[in-house]
Amino acid sequence: EKLSGTTIKLTQKAGVDGRLFGSVTNADIAEELGKNGYKVAKSQVRLPNGPIKTIGDNTVSVQLHTDVTVEITVTVYGETA
Incomplete structure (x- = not known):
């Protein structure tokens, strides 16, 4: 499958300490994959530790x-408020 090893990038508002004000959920990831041409339902995105709350690279199944x-890599960039 072409999806394997894919990296997607998301930007969220974050504090100076690298923690997100919100979080990146399976719905956010599924939506971004959809924009990249992959039809994935949010129920197919597995976040074993819950929503992503910090900036950086995260491996998601x-x-x-x-x-x-x-497995794909979700890179979260912080955007200062």
């Missing part, structure tokens, strides 16, 4: 089928 799971 996407379950495409029962036996097919790929």
Whole structure:
């Protein structure tokens, strides 16, 4: 699958300490993947530690089928308020 190893970039408002004011959820990730041509439902995006709350690189699993799971990298950039 072409999705494996994909990196997506998201920008969120963050404080100077690198923590996000909000969080990046599976819905945000699925929406961004959709913009990049990958049809993924938010229920397929696995965030084992819950929503992403810090800037930086995060490895996220996407379950495409029962036996097919790929890992992508979600890079979160901070945007100062």
